[in-house]
Amino acid sequence: MTLTYLPQELIRKKRDGLVLTDAEITFMVQGITSGQLSDAQLGAFAMVVFQRGMTMAERITLTKQMMHSGKVLSWQKLDLDGPVVDKHSTGGVGDKVSLMLGPIVAACGAYVPMISGRGLGHTGGTLDKFDSIPGYNAYPDEDLFKSLVKRVGCAIIGQTAELAPADQRLYATRDVTATVESIDLITASILSKKLAAGLDALVMDVKTGNGAFAAEMSMAQELSQSISQVATGAGVPTRCLITDMDQVLGRNVGNAVEMAECIDFLLNPTQADPRLLDITIELAAHMLDISGVTGSLDVARDKASAALNKGHAAQVFADMVVGLGGPADLLEKPAHYLPQAPMVKPIVATQAGYVSAMDVRGIGLSLVSLKAGRSKADDAIDYAVGLSDMVQMGDYIEQGQALAVAHVRTDEQLDLVNQQLPSLIQLAPEVPAAQALVKEFYQA
CATH class of the missing domain: 1.20.970.10 (Transferase, Pyrimidine Nucleoside Phosphorylase; Chain C)
Incomplete structure (x- = not known):
């Protein structure tokens, strides 16, 4: 009964x-x-x-029940010859790591069924970046998704209504009842979706800093401990890395310009932004290590770097794009396919100095005002607008030198960026102290 x-x-x-x-x-x-x-x-x-x-036991039960509220994927019948592993980020500005990370890990022998989300608020979404690729189908049927993961090793898609439907309704309610910032509910929300993908292991990138959801380190620590304990308690070994979001990640912010940076990263890794390269390889190493592909983090870092530098990851990315309906020559001709803004103009510094601080959240919100992101879920996005060639912390900038290059459609948009961006990037006479990229990591 x-x-x-x-x-x-x-x-x-x-x-x-x-x-x-x-x-x-x-x-x-x-x-x-x-x-x-x-x-x-x-x-x-x-x-x-x-x-x-909630107690930890309550969180585990809530997560497992939300995970089982819809379809839970199983990979057993596909007879895969490697582990199924994924990564999730709590979000940031310029965080395009997933675009390169999935293919790198797949090129090393793991399988990455990455179910990603769209941006909301000041942070960008992985799916929005892929939507800038013409023809890319982020919502394939389950058979295509699974067959592509088996054949290519990686597929990056969106959450369907069949996966964790309880979370979809609960999240929509939290969004309008001022209950988003609950560690208990955040944990269950993130993990119910990820664990429904049938993973063997998971790595979490928990951002902290002024551009992150968990702006304070204490919240990032609490969330990391919760996620690692709940996921492991639900049967999926999970490692959480707390990483820096006190500056834009990479050089480009926006959808098409971030996709262009991703493609250049895969094709020319020696020219990649150092911080973006470091965090991508580090997260790849943890995915390979926790899933058992390698026996140590050092070996995993070498393996991930080799997959990137030898072009194997770029090939996985290209095969995935084609498998989901995108152009076969995207890597050869990205500018031909990715949306281009009609105005590309530098935003110059009004004084000289070392880049000492960034209002990363402010930079993200300024891009939302240009329609590169959403202020509400049903907002349309302009994939072409964004910023490229952004300065990084510690760079010395002369007066009149570019802080970034704006990709915009109108003079009004250009004026807006010219007004906002210089006030969001602080210049100082002294070189700022370097910040650790990976601050801590947790595994239950």
């Missing part, structure tokens, strides 16, 4: 600081998925979890 509960009594129980049982959490998740839990009840549930928190 199925045990049933009154949702309001479970909300009251959590409101009073008590622990919900596995059966009670299962009931609530089933109600979220079926619609039997009303919007008002779901909002109240999100708020009491936000205010009262």
Whole structure:
């Protein structure tokens, strides 16, 4: 006989600081998925979890039940000859690491079914960058997705309605009830989607700094510990790296310009931005290490670097793009296919000095105002606009030298960037202290 509960009594129980049982959490998740839990009840549930928190056991149960609220992919019938592993980032400005990382790890013998999201707020989304490629189908059917992962080693797609539907409804509710910043709910949201992909292992890139969701190091630490413990408790070994987001990652920000940077990175790795190269290889090494492809991080770093430098990762990327409907010669002629803004103009410094600080969140929001990102989920995006050739922390800039190159459509947009960008990048007479790119990592 199925045990049933009154949702309001479970909300009251959590409101009073008590622990919900596995059966009670299962009931609530089933109600979220079926619609039997009303919007008002779901909002109240999100708020009491936000205010009262959950134990680690409750988080694990919530995550597992949300993961099983829809389809859970299985790779057993494909008889893969390597582990299935993925990476997720909490988001940043200029964070295009996934675009190169998936192909690098696949070129090393692992399989990467990467289910990614779109940007919202000041951070960019992996899928938006791929949408700048004409013909690229981010929502293939399951058979195509699986066959492409087996044949190529990597496929980067979007979340379908079949994967973790409870999370889709809960996230939409959190977004409008001021309950997004709950470690418990963030953990369950991220992991329910990722674990539904049938992974053997997962690496998390938890960003911290003024351009990150977890702006404070303490929040990044709490989130990393939660994710690593919950995912491992749910049966998927997970390692969390806390990485710096106090400056733009890479040289380009925007959708098509970041895709162009990705292609150049894969084809000319020796010319890549050093920080972008370092974090990509480091995350690849952790993916290869935790999934058992290599026996140590040092060996994994060498393997990932070789896959990149020998062009194997570029070939995986090209094969993936073709397999999902994109042009066969994208790597040879990216400018022919990627949207191009009609105006490409430098934004110059009004004084001289060393780049000592960036308002990374402000830079991201300025791009949202140019329609390179979204302020709400149904906003249309202009894939061509963005910034390229951005200065990096520690660079010395002369007065009149370019801080970045703006890719815009109108004089009004150019004026806006000229007004905003110089105030978002601080120049000082002294070289700033270098910041660690990877600050800490956790594995339960």
